[in-house]
């Protein structure tokens with residue numbers, strides 16, 4: 001059974017219908033059982049009966065959850081699969097020491113990944129392949145990523161370069177559209193690696209800080225940063241965009257893997 005955790009400012013808020021209910025529907029469609037608990041009900045531990053936890057998003061600027069230090073400790077000590085969506089990613093990252101900073105973004109991002117992780121096991125046919133992100137992916141996977149000084153971020157990479165996130169050549173890079181709505185985003189904790197990235201590293205636009213009306217690159221926000229992160233050893237993920245809005249396949253993969261013991 002999967003635990004779906006509601007991070008909204010209070011139990012049964014209106015935001016539940018926007019951020020939690022869609023996740024419930026995806027899990028139900030997969031044929032898995034689930035419970036929903038508000039984060040205030042987790043009381044220091046996650047019951048053993050759950051195979052995994054999905055921490056859902058919250059409304060823009062609903063950031064009360066981040067003040068719950070006992071929640072952070074619970075997440076850090078939990079050793080089963082976890083996926084945190086947006087606000088949930090902030091919880092996952094904070095639990096492992098990542099810093100959350102202000103960065104507002106509302107709209108679509110180009111998200112690119114190389115299928116080096118089980119969570120990408122079943123990629124829908126409509127998701128296209130792209131080679132552009134390989135060099136930066138390699139730099140990030142090696143832990144050299146610095147958003148301000150990244151050399152790969154400014155270097156041209158051949159679209160034919162099919163290196164995967166570990167720098168192995170021959171693995172395809174895929175691209176899809178992710179929907180983001182957040183006022184903050186977390187930095188990547190030390191024990192985590194990036195699995196997917198947004199933005200266009202060849203785009204010279206200045207980061208806008210506040211995006212939405214200032215998108216370039218054909219309507220996509222140009223800022224470049226990790227969109228999916230994962231703990232190096234545990235199946236603990238953070239996703240910045242909202243896969244329950246578009247890209248439900250990622251939640252399905254996670255649910256099937258955690259219910260089937262596939263991690």
Ligand SMILES: NC(=O)CC[C@H](N)C(=O)O
Pocket residue numbers: 056057058059060061062063085086087088181182183184185
């Ligand atoms: N959609 C979300 O989960 C947003 C998370 C948080 N409330 C923020 O504004 O950053």
